[in-house]
Amino acid sequence: MDLPAPNSLSQIGLRVLPGTASPSDPSAAPPKAHLLGLSPDELKAWVASDLQQPAWRAGQILEWIYRKDARDFAAMSNLSAALREQLRERAMIYAGNVARESVSEAGDGTTKLLVQWPDAATVECVWIPTDERDTACISSQVGCPVGCRFCASGLDGVVRNLTAGEIVEQALLIRSRIRAAANDPAARLDNIVFMGMGEPLANYDNVVRAIRILNHPDAFGLGARKITLSTVGLPVQIRRLAEEGVQLNLALSLHAPNETLRRELIPWGKVPLPDLLDACRYYFEKTGREITLEYILLRDVNMSPQHARELAEVARSLRCNINLLRYNPVPGLPFVRPSAEEAVRFQAALRQRGVNAHTRRSRGRRIDAACGQLRRSTIAAGVDSNSAGSSSSSELPTP
Ligand code: SF4
Known part of the structure; x- marks a missing residue:
């Protein structure tokens, strides 16, 4: 390695x-x-x-x-x-400082940190505690180049890549909160998900370097199987990642089950769907790690019976599970969060077709929960001098 x-x-x-x-x-x-x-x-x-x-x-x-x-x-x-x-x-040791820290009013303990780097750029990272585990959702870039239509992070593009040190630093900042809350200097961070701001595979070298440091027993010491990288899908980099020899989980942010809709929702994702799915199959064959599909549920956009049929087909072709995420609305964007009943209906339609689909519980909805909102609201308040968007949602969406 x-x-x-x-x-x-x-x-x-x-x-x-x-x-x-x-x-x-x-x-x-x-x-x-x-x-x-x-x-x-x-x-x-x-x-x-x-x-x-x-x-x-x-x-x-x-x-x-x-x-x-x-x-x-x-x-x-x-x-x-x-x-x-x-x-x-x-x-x-630490390059950044925590410019804002918001704890969910919902009482679920979800905590967002806005980290400011010496160049004044900011990123979000999130601590998501549950009864079973503590997860850190971290960012890989300042802003995001992908520009998903439903995401606050993609609204203003990307400012720069994070260095490996800036990525590792987010994990340490969140672990220090876990230790303080538990009053236990040895308390562990159980999982890290690259689902915050940015497209991790667009910052490949720094992200892989950070993952190796997070994984190294003499450094952060977290098992690679406890780390999930979520990508909108860059086939060349997915194949390269498969060769790295790291047993990391890969999550593909699909969000649309056919190419036409996917191009509308994710304009940057111009890769033909078959090429993307081939790269995912290659990852699975090389690493033996199952791929997960991430799918944000947008009312009246991507959750019709026809979409369920198409999505089930994709999932079966990859032999993978699907995580369904109810959209967290972003002010100014036209997308609507479906009701819990609508989400359950869509999930049932997938399960009827033999696909393992779960609906993720929404967490921390009152702390600017959608991708990049804490950062956007902070920029609006004048803390950040950069103008790019951001991400990282407590419901763990995207990239
Ligand atoms: S959802 Fe993820 S990939 Fe899409 S714009 Fe937001 S941060 Fe980028």
């Missing part, structure tokens, strides 16, 4: 902080390393080359970051004061 060879500073988590000159400026201070974007091996190499320290020091730093939730080098009490100072000058 080698990491993709880094070919830029941002890919290995090194970045120029605002106010510093570019790395091409010879008089500039060297950029600080974002340690969350480094694999354990890379951290060892960096500790040896940049800090002139033995590699085992990296193990101590990893322990502080990933096991003990250290947010500051000053907390690393088994490192010398001189080394802590060296680290402070050359590296950072």
Whole structure:
């Protein structure tokens, strides 16, 4: 499971902080390393080359970051004061800060964080607690290039990719909330879903790098089978992902069972449906991991009896399950959330055709629950200077 060879500073988590000159400026201070974007091996190499320290020091730093939730080098009490100072000058653990935190008024504990990066760009990530597990829904890009017609995130396009470190950071931020709420410094985050803002496969290298760090036993240490990547469907990248040797779950955001409707709802998804389904079959054959279809229910748009027939056919051809998600309305968009009864009828029509279909419970509907709404409302209030949209819904939709 080698990491993709880094070919830029941002890919290995090194970045120029605002106010510093570019790395091409010879008089500039060297950029600080974002340690969350480094694999354990890379951290060892960096500790040896940049800090002139033995590699085992990296193990101590990893322990502080990933096991003990250290947010500051000053907390690393088994490192010398001189080394802590060296680290402070050359590296950072967390690059962002939580600009807003909203807890669902519905009392289900769903909590959205709006994370602001040093360039003022913001993304959402969501903690979704249930009786059985704690899930983090995280973002992969600032904004989203896909532009699904029903999504707040796609309204304004994409600003930039997140670095691997920025992706890992969201998981740590949510796990720290879980630990605080449980009053247990060892409490675990059970699942991570890439269903927040952005199309993960459009930021392939950083997302795969982040997944390997999240999965690495000396780093975040979450099993790959506990990580789900949700994509609108890029066949080339799906095939590439199948070759990575990571046992990750893949969810395909289908949302329409035929090409004509899909192109209307997801203008970016121009890939012929058969090519996309072939790539999914390839993923299943290579990894043995079942694909899940995600399907947002939009009243009077994609839930007729004919749509149920077509969707059942797609699901049977992939031998996969379907997650049905009742739409969370976005102000200004014309789509309507179906009633629970309508959703159940559609689910029953699928089940009659032998397809395993579940309806996901809507969570945190009162905290700007639809994809990207917390960020949009924050932009409207002037916290974010970027203008792109966003995503991440507590009902776990898309991409
Ligand atoms: S639903 Fe997902 S893929 Fe579509 S625009 Fe929103 S974030 Fe992007």
